[in-house]
Amino acid sequence: MTQQVPSTEPELAGVRNFRDVGGLPTVDGRRVRHGVLYRSGHLAHATEEDAAFLSSLGLHTIFDFRNAADQRLEGPDVELAGVRNVNLPLSDPADGAEFWKMVRDGDLEQLRAILDDGKGAARMIASYRTIVKERTAEHSRVLHALAEDSVPALMHCAAGKDRAGISIAVTLLALGVERDAIVADYLESNAKHRRYRIRRNGSADTAYIPEVMELLSPLFDARAEYLEAAFHSIEETWGGADAYLEQGLGLATETRERLRERLLD
Numbered sequence: 001m002t003q004q005v006p007s008t009e010p011e012l013a014g015v016r017n018f019r020d021v022g023g024l025p026t027v028d029g030r031r032v033r034h035g036v037l038y039r040s041g042h043l044a045h046a047t048e049e050d051a052a053f054l055s056s057l058g059l060h061t062i063f064d065f066r067n068a069a070d071q072r073l074e075g076p077d078v079e080l081a082g083v084r085n086v087n088l089p090l091s092d093p094a095d096g097a098e099f100w101k102m103v104r105d106g107d108l109e110q111l112r113a114i115l116d117d118g119k120g121a122a123r124m125i126a127s128y129r130t131i132v133k134e135r136t137a138e139h140s141r142v143l144h145a146l147a148e149d150s151v152p153a154l155m156h157c158a159a160g161k162d163r164a165g166i167s168i169a170v171t172l173l174a175l176g177v178e179r180d181a182i183v184a185d186y187l188e189s190n191a192k193h194r195r196y197r198i199r200r201n202g203s204a205d206t207a208y209i210p211e212v213m214e215l216l217s218p219l220f221d222a223r224a225e226y227l228e229a230a231f232h233s234i235e236e237t238w239g240g241a242d243a244y245l246e247q248g249l250g251l252a253t254e255t256r257e258r259l260r261e262r263l264l265d
Contacts, residue, residue, distance in 0.1 A: 012050045016041035017160035017194040021168060024185060026176040030264045036151045037263060039168050041160035042066060044075035051078050059083045061150035063142055065163040069093040074158060088138045090131050090163040105201050111215045120218030128230040131166050133237055139170050140249040147259040161189040161222050166230055173241045174251060175260055189222040
């Protein structure tokens with residue numbers, strides 16, 4: 001039996017970008033049930049009060065999409081009694097290691113070289129396309145787990161925007177949620193209180209000047225064009241969402257119906 005959360009969004013001190021995905025409309029007139037599917041940034045810095053709130057949700061499973069390098073940088077999630085933790089990295093530890101080191105340590109000229117003239121946004125679009133096309137086994141595992149016994153569930157990565165954002169979008173596709181509603185939920189990660197805090201090495205008067213922040217913004221924004229690129233990859237590769245779910249993720253009709261019964265009103 002799932003617990004209903006308050007309609008007001010909680011203020012969590014050490015967890016960014018937390019929200020209940022409940023209420024989103026499907027194309028056939030149903031809605032995602034409240035209290036069964038949540039998303040957030042990592043839980044490594046959750047306070048005791050945050051952990052108490054998360055424990056009150058009656059979570060069955062937490063899906064952590066961070067890789068080993070992320071976990072070394074941020075730390076492991078806090079332990080919640082009785083909750084299953086499933087780590088399914090959606091990016092490799094070595095993927096972009098030098099790039100992200102440059103983001104943290106690079107000077108203005110170096111950042112211009114790797115991010116200016118649309119290169120930052122292009123990198124994000126390529127990443128979204130790759131995750132959708134190459135991480136089908138991981139997304140299949142998530143959807144099958146949700147259909148079987150894993151709700152209420154929380155999905156997170158580091159910021160709760162990209163890897164978790166794609167995984168939530170894939171789940172919502174399987175539920176038949178309206179495309180515009182999927183994009184609108186994704187874009188909520190741009191709210192000031194939800195955004196990942198950019199960490200740069202060096203003094204504040206050089207590390208965070210306006211031009212640096214502008215160059216970095218494509219990496220830390222949720223932009224509709226990123227998620228649309230993932231959707232386009234699904235259409236180009238499989239011909240549409242239904243074929244992607246069936247052929248790409250191996251989601252049989254009966255499994256999809258179980259998923260809908262568990263997560264929809």
